[in-house]
Amino acid sequence: MNWPAAPASGAQSAVERYLSEVAARLPGSPRAHSDIVAELHAGLVDAADAHCAAGLRPAEAVQAAIDEFGDPARVADGFRAEIAASLARRCAVAVLVTGPLVGMLWIITAVASHVPPQHHQWADLSPGLQVGVPLIAIAAGVTACGALFGIAATGRLTRWLPALLRRAPAAAAVAGFGAVGADALGLALLGVQLATAAGKLSPWPAAAAAAASIVRLMLARRAARRCLAIRAGLT
Amino acid sequence: MRAELLKGHLDGILLAVLEPGPRHGYAIMEALRDRSAGQVDLPTGTIYPALHRLERAGLVRASWSTAGGRRRRVYELTPAGRRALDSERSTWRDFSAAVTTLLQPLPLTASPQ
Numbered sequence: 001m002n003w004p005a006a007p008a009s010g011a012q013s014a015v016e017r018y019l020s021e022v023a024a025r026l027p028g029s030p031r032a033h034s035d036i037v038a039e040l041h042a043g044l045v046d047a048a049d050a051h052c053a054a055g056l057r058p059a060e061a062v063q064a065a066i067d068e069f070g071d072p073a074r075v076a077d078g079f080r081a082e083i084a085a086s087l088a089r090r091c092a093v094a095v096l097v098t099g100p101l102v103g104m105l106w107i108i109t110a111v112a113s114h115v116p117p118q119h120h121q122w123a124d125l126s127p128g129l130q131v132g133v134p135l136i137a138i139a140a141g142v143t144a145c146g147a148l149f150g151i152a153a154t155g156r157l158t159r160w161l162p163a164l165l166r167r168a169p170a171a172a173a174v175a176g177f178g179a180v181g182a183d184a185l186g187l188a189l190l191g192v193q194l195a196t197a198a199g200k201l202s203p204w205p206a207a208a209a210a211a212a213s214i215v216r217l218m219l220a221r222r223a224a225r226r227c228l229a230i231r232a233g234l235t
Numbered sequence: 236m237r238a239e240l241l242k243g244h245l246d247g248i249l250l251a252v253l254e255p256g257p258r259h260g261y262a263i264m265e266a267l268r269d270r271s272a273g274q275v276d277l278p279t280g281t282i283y284p285a286l287h288r289l290e291r292a293g294l295v296r297a298s299w300s301t302a303g304g305r306r307r308r309v310y311e312l313t314p315a316g317r318r319a320l321d322s323e324r325s326t327w328r329d330f331s332a333a334v335t336t337l338l339q340p341l342p343l344t345a346s347p348q
Contacts, residue, residue: 050265078285
């Protein structure tokens with residue numbers, strides 16, 4: 001048997017139907033699990049070939065392959081935890097990698113705008129900065145902890161501690177929302193500086209830092225929400 | 236053999252099937268059946284999530300390859316996978332020896348008085 005080159009047949013549509021039943025039960029976008037569907041498709045074709053070689057007619061061979069693969073719900077259930085793990089891991093890695101980059105842009109902005117006081121006296125900072133900078137540090141710390149846990153809980157450690165995997169989406173969501181908080185605080189401080197001491201602000205670094213924070217904030221928020229949604233679907 | 240009986244040992248079994256060399260999903264299933272003389276017969280669809288789990292744990296490496304005009308995802312053991320297989324083997328030897336001993340019928344001893 002040589003399809004998908006062959007014209008659409010009843011046998012082929014039975015395979016498509018099976019695959020779409022699996023895909024419908026997988027969390028996330030169809031694009032995210034196209035590789036899984038392609039791999040199952042290749043397996044079903046191989047199985048149908050084997051049944052053909054054993055003497056079944058093509059249509060029977062395809063049905064035998066589908067029966068052999070088992071309940072689509074069970075196959076999808078098996079993949080659900082893996083999809084959640086890979087989403088959580090990608091979210092955690094992205095947040096952890098972009099954090100220092102965006103932070104560096106804000107530090108460059110502060111230095112270029114002569115925000116650090118002359119003699120490094122904390123009391124010389126404006127009240128907004130005195131409140132905002134520690135809050136950003138806390139948000140960054142929460143983000144880093146969540147992200148590191150998310151990465152650890154989806155890696156090799158799960159061989160010995162499989163229960164960690166279930167906590168990974170929540171940890172990644174914490175990291176994502178922590179990044180949202182840190183970026184929002186950075187932008188708020190920029191707003192305060194614009195309102196009170198706009199003349200001192202170095203415009204280009206500030207614009208670059210603000211743009212980076214806005215992009216990161218939106219992406220982190222979307223990723224964190226996805227992690228929460230996928231977590232809700234885990235049993 | 237029922238799937239429940241295999242639970243907890245599937246990872247080791249899959250690693251053992253991959254020990255001789257790389258294989259794609261369906262070839263892994265066929266090797267599983269052949270090597271167990273048909274005793275192990277899981278729903279084929281459940282092999283794939285298990286392989287993805289092993290890949291995430293760093294025990295196997297997967298890559299797409301094209302042969303005869305067909306794209307398949309091919310799995311092979313990593314060095315960590317070989318080490319994990321060795322430890323699965325020794326764990327299983329100890330476990331099966333203990334269970335064999337425990338399940339052996341005891342010779343009847345003197346009845347209680």
